[in-house]
Amino acid sequence: MSQSIGSQCNELKKEYDACFNKWYSEKFLKGDIRPECEELFKKYKDCVMVAVKQKQIDKLLVEARKDDPFTSSSSENKGKS
Amino acid sequence: MVKFFQHTFKYEYNWDCVTLAFWLRYPNPFASHVESVDVIDRYIDPNTGVLRTTRLILKRGVIPKWGRGLIKNSEACIIEESMVNPKNKTMITLTKNITHARAMQVEEWQTYRVDPNNREYTQVKTEAKIISNFGWGLTDRVELLGIKKFTDNTMKSRKGMSHVLEMIREKRGRGFMTS
Numbered sequence: 617m618s619q620s621i622g623s624q625c626n627e628l629k630k631e632y633d634a635c636f637n638k639w640y641s642e643k644f645l646k647g648d649i650r651p652e653c654e655e656l657f658k659k660y661k662d663c664v665m666v667a668v669k670q671k672q673i674d675k676l677l678v679e680a681r682k683d684d685p686f687t688s689s690s691s692e693n694k695g696k697s
Numbered sequence: 698m699v700k701f702f703q704h705t706f707k708y709e710y711n712w713d714c715v716t717l718a719f720w721l722r723y724p725n726p727f728a729s730h731v732e733s734v735d736v737i738d739r740y741i742d743p744n745t746g747v748l749r750t751t752r753l754i755l756k757r758g759v760i761p762k763w764g765r766g767l768i769k770n771s772e773a774c775i776i777e778e779s780m781v782n783p784k785n786k787t788m789i790t791l792t793k794n795i796t797h798a799r800a801m802q803v804e805e806w807q808t809y810r811v812d813p814n815n816r817e818y819t820q821v822k823t824e825a826k827i828i829s830n831f832g833w834g835l836t837d838r839v840e841l842l843g844i845k846k847f848t849d850n851t852m853k854s855r856k857g858m859s860h861v862l863e864m865i866r867e868k869r870g871r872g873f874m875t876s
Contacts, residue, residue: 620734
């Protein structure tokens with residue numbers, strides 16, 4: 617299992633990743649798209665966001681994510697624009 | 698200045714297995730420079746049933762010696778956006794660096810599909826765009842580095858994925874995820 621950006625988030629990450637991997641292979645890929653693991657994700661994400669802020673990459677992250685790369689023509693062009 | 702690359706590769710594993718390996722690909726022995734991987738956003742688009750994920754990846758030591766005077770912090774942040782459509786079995790991923798982006802921006806798109814010639818295999822198309830803005834003669838050097846890095850990294854990520862795929866196969870037995 618890979619590490620989290622915040623060492624204090626490693627346990628939460630481990631729990632969430634395990635839940636997601638199971639859901640992904642046993643439910644999602646078999647056509648059941650009802651989400652699971654959401655409580656675990658919320659706790660894990662809250663922890664990660666604190667670490668991201670401490671590392672001062674929160675602003676970079678917001679900037680990098682302001683456009684959705686998969687909407688409109690961009691996913692068709694796949695970076696060729 | 699902009700450069701493009703494109704190539705196609707085939708994994709001898711089915712699509713379900715390869716897309717699972719995509720989530721599990723770190724850590725692996727070919728990616729020792731990856732320090733952390735975190736999911737920072739994930740949801741299912743209610744209209745399409747597509748799984749959308751954003752991950753933040755931290756890598757260290759990505760700057761060559763001669764470039765360290767130009768770039769102080771050798772840690773690099775990578776953002777990975779992805780969409781998985783389980784109905785038509787298509788996964789599209791985009792990775793790009795968000796730190797050092799003024800020096801060099803590398804955007805890599807990958808499309809994972811069922812191999813049209815063999816349903817038990819997976820075809821991956823990789824397209825990359827490298828943009829650098831250094832100027833004063835450094836641009837060529839930076840772009841050459843970009844090209845070299847890109848080819849090296851492509852080989853490494855393939856080896857890494859194959860390693861993870863073998864682990865999945867060993868763990869779950871040969872019949873794992875055959876549909």
